[in-house]
Amino acid sequence: MNSVRCLTFLKHTTLLCAALAFSLGSASAQISTAPDSSSSTALLSSESSSNTLQLADDAGAPNDGMPGLAALPAAPAPKGSGGGQYDNRGGGGGGASGIRSHLTYEVGGGLNAPTTDSSPYITWGGNITVGAGYRFNQNLSVMLEYQFIDSKVPGAVIAEAGATGGHDHIWSLSLDPVYDFMPKRSLDFYATGGYGFYRKVTSFTDPQQQQFCYYFYCGIATQNVVVGHFSSNQGGWSIGGGIQHRFAGWNGDGRMKVFAEARYLDVLSPAVTTEPNGLGTTTVGPDTKIIPVTVGVRF
Structure with missing residues (x-):
């Protein structure tokens, strides 16, 4: 009688461990196959930067080796540069x-x-x-x-x-x-x-x-x-x-x-x-x- 009970207990214990092992394996597989949100965000950022640089290149603006930033237009030269000298004339410094x-x-x-x-x-x-x-x-x-x-x-x-x-x-x-x-x-x-x-x-x-x-x-x-x-x-x-x-x-x-x-x-x-x-x-x-x-x- 005791032998039968031990066998029954071992049988149930074995089945329970098998079920637990199967559950853990399924959860691990689900976690490993889920998409990484941070990696997706980085990928989108990289693609956006690449598109921005491509637009800057297409526009003919230099980017000076700075990825992700479109080149800004050069500041206009100050009016009257060249050093006006006499009689309101421009042009002379050297x-x-x-x-x-x-x-x-x-x-x-x-x-x-x-x-x-x-x-x-x-x-x-x-x-x-x-x-x-x-x-x-x-x-x-x-x-x-x-x-x-x-x-x-x-x-x-x-x-x-x-x-x-x-x-x-x-x-x-x-x-x-x-x-x-x-x-x-x-x-x-x-x-x-x-x-x-x-x-x-x-x-x-x-x-x-x-x-x-x-x-x-x-x-x-x-x-x-x-x-x-x-x-x-x-x-x-x-x-x-x-x-x-x-x-x-x-x-x-x-x-x-x-x-x-x-x-x-x-x-x-x-x-x-x-x-x-x-x-x-x-x-x-x-x-x-x-x-x-x-x-x-x-x-």
């Missing part, structure tokens, strides 16, 4: 365009009058001036100027030499700073002056007959011919000022200016007592002091 924006030029002409000290030796005349320079900033420029002055010799000096006419020619090359007081306004005042090299030539003339030819015709005419002269080379200085008007240009950025100025000029010529080319004894006092008045254009 290079050829920057250097050109600093260059300035001038051309002009006018009259010159003698001071009371020099009026016995020189009279009224005219002048021509051309120059080029460098503009350091809105206020300060330095000009290299060439000037030619043509003035008459007073009648007393001509008579002393025994001639019938005469003139003084003065060539100069000078370095002249220019300071603008109101460079941003259309109407501006400035001061200028400088020092340089001056050559003065005093010539005496007499009328003489000379042959001339004009195309296919030649003839004889009377004209003044230099019969005697003397010259000197020396330094000289000037100081003065003027007024100028700036044109606005198309966009208010014009650099062209018209100017009118007057200077006090002292050519440090020596006193001379000579007989030019065999003419009569001629005496000229020291220094040549005149006042050139010039009208012209700067740009």
Whole structure:
């Protein structure tokens, strides 16, 4: 009886263990075959990033090796980059365009009058001036100027030499700073002056007959011919000022200016007592002091 009960108990125990083992195996298989939600999320994220990069490549935008981010458009350059300098103009900080924006030029002409000290030796005349320079900033420029002055010799000096006419020619090359007081306004005042090299030539003339030819015709005419002269080379200085008007240009950025100025000029010529080319004894006092008045254009 006991044997039967033991066998029955072992049988039931064996069946129970088999059932339990089968249940555990089924649960394990179900767990292993269930989809991993985190893996799916990572896969979707990877596919989204790949699609984003593909769209960026199709659009032609660089991604700089940063996966998952479309390249952003470049920020626009700041307006006016390049360093505007003068007269509301842009373009200069360096290079050829920057250097050109600093260059300035001038051309002009006018009259010159003698001071009371020099009026016995020189009279009224005219002048021509051309120059080029460098503009350091809105206020300060330095000009290299060439000037030619043509003035008459007073009648007393001509008579002393025994001639019938005469003139003084003065060539100069000078370095002249220019300071603008109101460079941003259309109407501006400035001061200028400088020092340089001056050559003065005093010539005496007499009328003489000379042959001339004009195309296919030649003839004889009377004209003044230099019969005697003397010259000197020396330094000289000037100081003065003027007024100028700036044109606005198309966009208010014009650099062209018209100017009118007057200077006090002292050519440090020596006193001379000579007989030019065999003419009569001629005496000229020291220094040549005149006042050139010039009208012209700067740009």
